[in-house]
Amino acid sequence: MSAADNKKLIEDLFVAIAAGNRTLFMETLADDVVMRVTGHYSWSRTFKGKEALIRGLYNYLATLVADGRRTIPFNIVAGGDHVVVEGVGEMQTRAGVPYNNDYCLIYRLKDGKIVEIREYCDSVLTEKILGPYRGPAAA
Amino acid sequence: MSAAANKKLVQQVYEDAANRRGTTFYDNLADDGCWTVTGEYSWSRQFKGREAIMNGLMGHFRSLFHERPRTVAFNFIADGDFVAVEARGDNVTKSGQRYDNHYCMVFRIENGRIKEVKEYSDSALIERVLGPFPADRIAQNAN
Numbered sequence: 239m240s241a242a243d244n245k246k247l248i249e250d251l252f253v254a255i256a257a258g259n260r261t262l263f264m265e266t267l268a269d270d271v272v273m274r275v276t277g278h279y280s281w282s283r284t285f286k287g288k289e290a291l292i293r294g295l296y297n298y299l300a301t302l303v304a305d306g307r308r309t310i311p312f313n314i315v316a317g318g319d320h321v322v323v324e325g326v327g328e329m330q331t332r333a334g335v336p337y338n339n340d341y342c343l344i345y346r347l348k349d350g351k352i353v354e355i356r357e358y359c360d361s362v363l364t365e366k367i368l369g370p371y372r373g374p375a376a377a
Numbered sequence: 378m379s380a381a382a383n384k385k386l387v388q389q390v391y392e393d394a395a396n397r398r399g400t401t402f403y404d405n406l407a408d409d410g411c412w413t414v415t416g417e418y419s420w421s422r423q424f425k426g427r428e429a430i431m432n433g434l435m436g437h438f439r440s441l442f443h444e445r446p447r448t449v450a451f452n453f454i455a456d457g458d459f460v461a462v463e464a465r466g467d468n469v470t471k472s473g474q475r476y477d478n479h480y481c482m483v484f485r486i487e488n489g490r491i492k493e494v495k496e497y498s499d500s501a502l503i504e505r506v507l508g509p510f511p512a513d514r515i516a517q518n519a520n
Contacts, residue, residue, distance in 0.1 A: 241456070276479035277499025313483070315461050317380070317454040322461040324483060324495065340415035342481040342497040344452070344463060356463065358481040358497035360416025362504055 244347045245316035248323060252311050267291070268351035279361040280370035290375065298373030303329045309341055321345045327359075337367045383486040384455035387462060390484075390491075391450035394464070399435075399445070406430065407490035418500040419509035437514050441470050441507055448480065460484045476506045 239247070247266065254262045273285045273295065285291040299307070311325040322344055329337040339359045346354035378386075389401045412424040412434060424434045439445060450464040466478040478498045485493035 245456075276481075277502060278477075278479075279499055279501040282499070313459065315454055315456040315459045315483070317384075317456050320452065320454045322454050322459075322481075322483070340497065342415075342461075342483065342495075344454075344461070344481065356481075358479065358499075360418060360421070361499045361501040362418040363416060363500070365501060 239347065239350055241316040241318060241321075243350075244319065244321050244345075245314055247347070247350065248316070248321040248345055249311075249314060252309070252314075252323065252325070255308050256310060258306055258308070264292075266350070266352050268348070268353045271352055271355065273355040273357070275357050277358075277361050279365060281361070281364055283371070283375055285375060294373050294375035298371075298375075299368075301332075302368050303331055303337060304334075309343075319346050319348065321347065331367060335367055337363070339363050378486060378489050380455040380457055380460075382489075383458065383460050383484075384453055386486060386489070386491075387455075387460040387484050388450075388453055391448065391453075391462060391464065394448040394450070397445040397447050402491065403431065405489065405491050407487070407492045410491050410493065412494045412496065414496050416497075416500050418504060420500070420503060422510075433514050437511060438507075442468055442476075443471055444468075446476075458485050458487060460486065470506060474506050476502070478502050 251263045251266060267288045269288050271288050271291060273291050275281045275283055285294050307329040309325040309327045311323045313324040315322040325341050327339040327341060331337055342358040344356040345352050386405060393399055393401045406427055408427050410430060412430045414420045414422060424430045446468045448464045448466050450462050452463040454461040462482045464480045466476055468476045470476050481497040483495040484491055
């Protein structure tokens with residue numbers, strides 16, 4: 239797929255997520271997707287495979303934040319196999335504390351599937367609002 | 378300029394950064410360029426204009442290292458006026474601590490000039506190793 243196709247795909251995913259539908263995003267994750275939470279903080283780790291990513295990150299996050307979490311992109315940059323999304327999270331914890339992180343997400347696509355993700359965000363805010371990572375992938 | 382030309386410019390900026398130089402960035406930064414440290418931590422703010430970026434942000438950052446800091450880019454993504462860069466720092470502070478941050482930087486280039494830079498990085502590492510951004514630098518850069 240072209241960079242323009244990849245960009246359109248990622249735009250569509252975020253439109254769906256903004257409307258509360260995460261299905262398209264989940265369907266677009268390759269089985270062997272690798273996601274890295276960058277940096278050197280407690281959440282920084284690599285989730286290898288769709289199952290590990292869902293269990294270790296998305297399902298864990300769902301225990302901490304209220305349903306309807308979403309990230310709203312304000313800039314999408316696509317070149318080659320990569321799509322970059324700058325966006326602001328619109329989330330709140332289960333206790334009702336706002337959690338609106340600034341995200342830069344890098345997606346690598348192959349044949350219409352997401353095979354790699356790298357997340358950059360304000361880790362001080364992550365640890366302050368969500369606490370240190372205590373999910374199932376914690377070593 | 379084309380996306381390819383913008384990408385080449387930013388690649389030159391990072392060839393400099395890997396070799397502890399800053400000439401390309403300095404020479405191509407717009408006078409009214411704006412560098413945004415994203416997030417809500419002590420360094421998070423908009424550094425507006427050449428003076429605020431070079432002396433306010435960079436001046437303080439560089440004062441924490443004996444050698445001019447080094448950053449090594451590994452991915453460039455260009456589209457229209459934007460070039461995104463993923464990079465890693467490779468540095469030791471004056472107090473001897475490793476400071477190897479992971480960066481994603483988004484540049485906006487207008488007519489060959491760097492108009493906007495957005496920085497995303499591991500802020501917990503910044504606060505832990507570099508400390509809070511100093512108040513006297515902030516006063517010079519009220520936004």
